Each structure stands twice: as structure tokens, then as C-alpha cells.
Amino acid sequence: MEKDLEPFSTRVRRGAVLERNCPSREVLKHVTSQWGVLILIVLEGGTHRFSELRRKVDGVSERMLAQTLQWLEGDGLVERIAYPVVPPHVEYSLTPIGREAAGHIRALADWIEVRLPDICDAQAARVAA
Amino acid sequence: MEKDLEPFSTRVRRGAVLERNCPSREVLKHVTSQWGVLILIVLEGGTHRFSELRRKVDGVSERMLAQTLQWLEGDGLVERIAYPVVPPHVEYSLTPIGREAAGHIRALADWIEVRLPDICDAQAARVAA
DNA sequence: GGCCTTGCTTACTATTCGTAAGTACATACA
DNA sequence: TGTATGTACTTACGAATAGTAAGCAAGGCC
Secondary structure (H helix, E strand, C coil), rough: CCCCHCCHHHHHHCCCCCCCHHHHHHHHHHHHHHHHHHHHHHHHCCCCEHHHHHHHCCCEEEEEEHHHHHHHCCCCCEEEEEEECCCCCCEEEEEEHHHHHHHHHHHHHHHHHHHHHHHHHHHHHHHHH | HHHHHHHHHHHHHCCCCCCCCCCCHHHHHHHHHHHHHHHHHCCCCCCCCEEHHHHHHCCCCCCHHHHHHHHHHHHCCCCEEEECCCCEEEEEEEEHHHHHHHHHHHHHHHHHHHHHHHHHHHHHHHHHH
């Protein structure tokens, strides 16, 4: 029985992220991408315009911001509303499932910030050794 | 006041992942990296040898497995024990903080697997529109 | 001697990413 | 009237990163 011939529903039901072709791998990639993480955290704080996100997510390029927002929109985690005005006005916000995802991501980010001293100690200890 | 001159401790205390030079960004990058996520999930299930990880984390190359394990070890999340035998025998396991990180990651992965049908529906709806 | 094993490392290539510039208007200001 | 500014992107191109495949060390087995 080859993996590729296995019915979609089976893979979904089993929910096997560890498997190469599992569709959850893609979603995981979008959500945990370098900028996806930060965008979700910011959007958890409310609706933002493109340029507001660009300013808040320090270091993101317009290219990657646009691309990552398209991924997240494609996965149904982010909603995009464009007002047909000039100059353009576009608002991004989280969908209900987007809010769930953002909750998990923020929990992880918060944890890292809390544990950062421990992690830095570990890094320093390794350098010393 | 320039960001780069701001004392390290201040940035740490504030724990600002959104800032470009915050050290938590690096850790976040390692933990949420494509293979970091899956490695943490597997290691949560217990100690594994290099080749066992390679088999369980479907699709990872030896190059990226080694590199990601080194990141996680450097951050103090993974412990590496090498037995001086031939052929080599190396065991990887989670440290206490590694176990905490893995818990958050697995919560996210589990959530994605549960929500995958909804996400796929959202994707399909967009394609139709 | 030749081959097998494990846990890497090292070249080389493919993919992705960051940087900078361009676009289409409208408004502000000189 | 002309120039500058702001928005939300897209596009080209060089740089960084990831994937592929091969190599390596050193002992055991036949």
C-alpha cells in the first residue's frame, strides 16, 4: 500500500503530521513560519492594516508580509477586507479558527520570553564548556 | 535612544518578540523551524537515536536533522549523549525546559490536526470563489 | 580484503528570502 | 503647476538557506 494512494480522509483522520505528505504539514509550515508567528500574535490584538502590521512586526519586508498574509488567508486563519478607495485601504483580522491558532502561538511565544533567561544560561554554559 | 544600544537585560525583561533584535526571536526560529517542530514532537515520546529520529520524522535529511538538533541542543532544549563506541551510538532526549517547549508545540500540532477539515474547507471555498 | 553499520560533515544545487525598485492613484504643500 | 507623500502591493535580482548526494572514520563480520 503506497502512501500516495492512501485515501485523503484516512490521512486526515489519523492526522499524521509526521508523515511527509500529510496536509497538516503545510498548515503547520504557514503558522510556524518566521513571520506567520509574529503576524498572528499582532493580529490577536485586533484588526490591522497592512502598513500597521509592517510597522509592528519589526524587520518584516513588504514581500514576506504580503506572502505570509496570503498563506494565512488561504488557510482560513486571516480575513482580508479591501476597501476600493485611493490610496488603498485593506484590513486584516483573525477568523475564529485564526484566533485559536494565535492563542497557541502566543502561549509558545510567552513561554519563550519567560524562559529566555534559562535558555541563555544554557547557551552560556555550553560556550564555557 | 537607539535600539542596539539598549541594554540586553532590558530587552530580556520586556521580552519583546516583536522587536528585531530580541534574542527570543532566535529561539522561536529554532523551535518553530520546519524540522524543529517535528523533532520536539517525536522526542516528547522518549529518547531516540539519530537514525530513529531520521526514520520517524518523515522527509528530513540527515543534514537538517543534525543542524536542527544542534540548534536545540544549543538552546538547552535537547540533551545529547554520545557513547564512544563503533559504530557510533548517540542518544537524544528532551531537557526539562525542552519538555515544556514540546508541550506547547504538540498542543499546536494537535490543534491543527483536529481543525484540518475546517481549514481544508476554507481552502476549497476560496478556490471556488 | 571488502562490506556493513552509525552519525555525522562536506560539496553542489535548488529553493526561498531580503532588498530595492516600480505601480496607480489621491492628497498636501510650495 | 510641480513635487513629495502615503497605501498596498508586485517584480527583479542577489544573498542566504534548504535539499541531495557523496564521503568519512573505525571497528566487526565473512
